[in-house]
Amino acid sequence: MPSSPVDHARTGVRPTMKDVAAAAGVGLKTVSRVVNGESGVRDGTAERVREAIEALGFRRNDSARLLRTGRTASVALVLEDISDPFSSALSRAVEQVAAAEGCLLFTGSSGERADRETELALAFCARRVDGLIVVPAGDDHRYLLPEIASGTPVVFLDRPAGGIDADAVLSDNAGGARRGTAHLIAHGHRRIGFIGDLRAIHTAAERERGYRAAMAEAGLPVDDRWVDCGPTDRARVGEAVRRLTAGPDAVTALFTANNRVTLAALHHLPAERRPAVVGFDDLELADLLTPGLTVVAQDPAALGALAARRLFARLAGDAGAPARLEVPTLFIPRGSGETPPNGI
């Protein structure tokens, strides 16, 4: 049952407090008092104002109010790509904390491009968001120094800031990778491959560090040909899988260092002498694969919530030294990481 627009709301013309004041025959401040539920307005006056508001279809312009107030009651989140499950889980967690604080949330995707990250972060600052959370794409964040100095708190998420000392909330990337690799070693693997993201990415470097630490602790050598870092597209990862799993020196197990790498690798795994696999990041159907996919799961909900809470603590006046907060990972064995070495 469609109904038609109400009469009083002429298209494109929004009544202001001034209009309401004129209609009710009162001063501007009295309208403001009624709209904001302040006390000290006689019942009759308030009633007339309310009638005028109703008749004109008045709705306060929050952007104008916030200009006077000095806050915008909004925060912004710059992520890698909102359509990535990890990013969107971060976003949900940040949104929930922001909502509890009465803040609306801007989101923007950098697409892993440093210039786009900068552009978005500065655009949000130009809007004077109350605070900013950034999942870094670039490695130099000095461009944010003036904003931070001017009073806009910035918290870095998933990866630390580059070139500046700032709050950061990170996963225990090295610890998680070490745990996953140690698991493969415990199941008898000695030649374990590592396929990761570009080394320039902090999380990728940390995970490689964890992998190497586990190997070193077990007294196992790491052949440089076992470690393959680069872009996470299917072609490159497929090539890496083929190279690592071929020939007499083939690895018997693979550690795939993020969700996209794991996904691509699973599509290219050889049918024969299938290597054991442990992946970093959980995937939605991981437990339904045959065998189930063993993973080192991150906790994006915890990461996002922690970053948001840190941001609001800063907004509430917390002036402590910048801190690096770490969120533990969860190891989930499901089968693919428990396969014994083949052909040895």
Next chain:
Amino acid sequence: MPSSPVDHARTGVRPTMKDVAAAAGVGLKTVSRVVNGESGVRDGTAERVREAIEALGFRRNDSARLLRTGRTASVALVLEDISDPFSSALSRAVEQVAAAEGCLLFTGSSGERADRETELALAFCARRVDGLIVVPAGDDHRYLLPEIASGTPVVFLDRPAGGIDADAVLSDNAGGARRGTAHLIAHGHRRIGFIGDLRAIHTAAERERGYRAAMAEAGLPVDDRWVDCGPTDRARVGEAVRRLTAGPDAVTALFTANNRVTLAALHHLPAERRPAVVGFDDLELADLLTPGLTVVAQDPAALGALAARRLFARLAGDAGAPARLEVPTLFIPRGSGETPPNGI
């Protein structure tokens, strides 16, 4: 190599154009001209202004500029849950179109609650976003009539608006479900179960309609016990799977009507006499399952982009009648839908 904040930026104090004007010894308007790259400023003057801007660390406050301008250069997207892959894919598509139009994007999750949808949508309107895209949680959108009448265009996405006549961009839900069901019929199935979301949800009802249409076209009866609609949590879906696949009258195939239902159903599928499965919505590892999961895939990127383009067309002055735009689905056979009926 952390560096310290620059001197001129005293914490919490942002210089304004007025400060710049005073520092440069020029009028406010001249600063505005330089900041906005307008012509008609002598080189020397412009240079002095630029120096003052640099020295003070001035950055224009876009919120203030936009108040005067009457636009906010922002749009908002109210979705079901940003952490859901379908929602986040919509968000990414909307963001890309918005970015091309020079707009920043607010996102908010209703959690499928009508009151929260209303609260978010009105909060965004109060901020005077230039336009709004809503994935409905509720079924009565008359509360948006005043906003629409006041000139804020609203486009509905994934589900149509309730009680008002407005633009809507939808998947071909009925057509997709019909196609998927017909496929099961073509593979010899006669007793086909349908497990769906709450009937109150438009997409759920449409998909059931498509399922029934396919059955009717094939001259097959639909036993009411084969159709199970309700919340999409694992417990309820698991119960439905058990009920539909048990006993002598067990269905030989299941149509699972959205991603969450499919996910839950896959976890509860009986090992013996495993029914054929066709799911609505694609899943990330669907092709790696054994057998691969046959799906009716939606195209969230196309849905989001179309909705956003519609919104910006409205903003550009398109005053045509509200339209309902439909995006086709894609049928992807991968194995689970091609299993023949068992035990017949």
Next chain:
DNA sequence: CTGAAAGCGCTTACAG
């Protein structure tokens, strides 16, 4: 209890 004035940080419309 009520409201006129000033101001938030910009731009618009004019006047020199």
Next chain:
DNA sequence: CTGAAAGCGCTTACAG
């Protein structure tokens, strides 16, 4: 080429 005044839609700080 340049700038003082008015205004965007509100709130703050005062005065009655």
